[in-house]
Amino acid sequence: MMNFDGDEEAKDTYDFQDNMEFCIEAKSFDPLDPTGNVTIRWDIMSWTSDGYLATVTLFNFQLYRNIMNPGWTLGWTWAKKEIIWAMMGAQATEQGNCAKFKLKIPHSCKRNPEVVDLLPGAPFNMQFNNCCRGGVLTSWGQNPSGAVSAFQIGVGLSGTSNKTVKLPKNFKLLGPGPGYSCGPAKIVPSTAILTDDRRRKMQALMSWNVTCTYSQFLASxxxxxxxxxxxxxxxxxxxxxxxxxxxxxxxxxxxxxxxxxxxxxTSLHQKSDxxxxxxxxxxxxxxxxxxxxxxxxxxxxxxxxxxxxxxxxxxxxxxxxxxxxxxxxxxxxxxxxxxxxxxxxxxxxxxxxxxxxxxxxxxxxxxxxxxxxxxxxxxxxxxxxxxxxxxxxxxxxxxxxxxxxxxxxxxxxxxxxxxxxxxxxxxxxxxxxxxxxxxxxxxxxxxxx
Structure with a gap:
């Protein structure tokens, strides 16, 4: 018997996939998974006094590439002077300079925020559907139910209609390391999202997609x-x-x-995040x-x-x-x-x-x-x-x-x-x-x- 221990010799998801646009660059083309990508969908569900409430969902449509611990980090640059009033299911890594706000302090005032998933065991009042797995996403081929992550975001100073809201720019997706490049946000037909009891569909007021592809060459x-x-x-x-x-x-x-x-x-795995x-x-x-x-x-x-x-x-x-x-x-x-x-x-x-x-x-x-x-x-x-x-x-x-x-x-x-x-x-x-x-x-x- 040989010794292998050493080195001796040595879709549910809202009928969405049918409508998504694939952005595959030559440098990130994978012949074994030619349409694999991570798609970010941004759905505005309601308007507020100075902005909107949106659901942001990440779909890992890659057949065999997981996003491992410490999970995804999603970043972008606001088109105007938007702020994040509140979040559920995720959090911004930095609050930024919110000194001009006196009565209510925003969750983040960064012009280019970065957002991470909450860890398992997060307080119930901070959780959201498909959240709180530390940003870990399985591949679509291996486990579609574990390949989806979502959070809710309240955005202010953004405009309160489809005509006044501007799409964020410069999206970036970081997994456990580099390798992903993201295309520009593109407006798509509004998504119909199922409610928690899965008995009713809610129509988004406005939706856009961002497609990110992986390149092993960019990663290392x-x-x-x-x-x-x-x-x-x-x-x-x-x-x-x-x-x-x-x-x-x-x-x-x-x-x-x-x-x-x-x-x-004894200290190799103390900081799992x-x-x-x-x-x-x-x-x-x-x-x-x-x-x-x-x-x-x-x-x-x-x-x-x-x-x-x-x-x-x-x-x-x-x-x-x-x-x-x-x-x-x-x-x-x-x-x-x-x-x-x-x-x-x-x-x-x-x-x-x-x-x-x-x-x-x-x-x-x-x-x-x-x-x-x-x-x-x-x-x-x-x-x-x-x-x-x-x-x-x-x-x-x-x-x-x-x-x-x-x-x-x-x-x-x-x-x-x-x-x-x-x-x-x-x-x-x-x-x-x-x-x-x-x-x-x-x-x-x-x-x-």
Missing amino acids: KNPSCCVSLSSFYSDKVTGCPACACGCQNNDTCVTRDSKILQENV ITPKPLLQCTHHLCHVRVHWHVKDNYKDYWRVKIAIINFNYRLNFTDWSLVVQHPNLNNVTQVYSFEYMPLLPYESINDTGMFYGLKYYNDLLMEAGPKGNVQSEVLMKKDKNTFTLKQGWAFPRRVYFNGDECMLPPPDLYPMLPNTAHKLPTSIMLEAAYMVFTLFFHLVVILF
């Missing part, structure tokens, strides 16, 4: 994960490429027996995560792959993680053990991509680096006899994404290859062959004697 110049490979027919293990995730931080990594780990073990600086295990690749793909068995009509995901970051748990794999035989997945699985269909005629993710309350949490910092599964696939082969690395994945970021694969010329001589047969086929030889020998003995 280096990948955050890599892929290693092995197979039953070869003793060779193809590890992650050296410096696969950059070597600029190799002076800050730690070994597994480092005293730093023992001194900080703040992303801690990475504390990576020293490896030759310096990646946060390594995905290992092992071709385990070859049967007559099926073949089996073992997948392991290993976390090398001592300061980060991956909650609701996702793994996306592109391989031509994923159109014939028969059984997946220990993981959930969902096919992804970016194009109608191709079904070669699937998403793996953890079972709820079992392995949906990938622990920080250490003995428990890995999750494993096996996948049984039915052979397509017209295409299946073990030659030339066909059995290994074409693309691998972890938590929405593409992982670096080894060069194809380093893949474990079949022996030049007779193919090494797996145990199941060898036993079948031995049984046939024994049966033939038994019949010969009976005939001769």
Whole structure:
């Protein structure tokens, strides 16, 4: 049995989606999720004496990219001299200069406010529908109900009609880090929003959308994960490429027996609302995560792959993680053990991509680096006899994404290859062959004697 623990070698939502406009720039285009985006919808529900009351909703329409802890931060610049009188379900990170207000103090007077979701357990009178998850959003493909976040905002000094209200500008969406770029706000047909009891629809007085797309290139110049490979027919293990995730931080990594780990073990997760600086295990690749793909068995009509995901970051748990794999035989997945699985269909005629993710309350949490910092599964696939082969690395994945970021694969010329001589047969086929030889020998003995 192989050791994967170290690095030895190393719609409900208001019929809205049909009407949204996608803004996909070339630099953020994802061939496995070509229409994936985060859409912010701003619905004015009523007018006030000097402004309006609005519901702001974030939809994570990305098929497999979550927004992890510490969650989203939404920012914009007011078009005039607007202020935020009050909020429910979220809060501005800064109040700004409200000195000119004497009787009633606004929630925020910043010209360019930034807003964050409330944490779980927020006071009941501050909560709003789909709020209070610390800004964490699951992907639309993994869990649509967890991919929506909303808050209510009372805006003043803004105008009190569709003609006098001006759309905010310069929207920006920050997740756990950079990577998202947002287009301009665009007025759309007014939304019909269901009431809390879901028995009545309320028509918004005015609505606009903002579309934000993710670019791995903007997020980081280096990948955050890599892929290693092995197979039953070869003793060779193809590890992650050296410096696969950059070597600029190799002076800050730690070994597994480092005293730093023992001194900080009790304080690694004290501030769950703040992303801690990475504390990576020293490896030759310096990646946060390594995905290992092992071709385990070859049967007559099926073949089996073992997948392991290993976390090398001592300061980060991956909650609701996702793994996306592109391989031509994923159109014939028969059984997946220990993981959930969902096919992804970016194009109608191709079904070669699937998403793996953890079972709820079992392995949906990938622990920080250490003995428990890995999750494993096996996948049984039915052979397509017209295409299946073990030659030339066909059995290994074409693309691998972890938590929405593409992982670096080894060069194809380093893949474990079949022996030049007779193919090494797996145990199941060898036993079948031995049984046939024994049966033939038994019949010969009976005939001769």
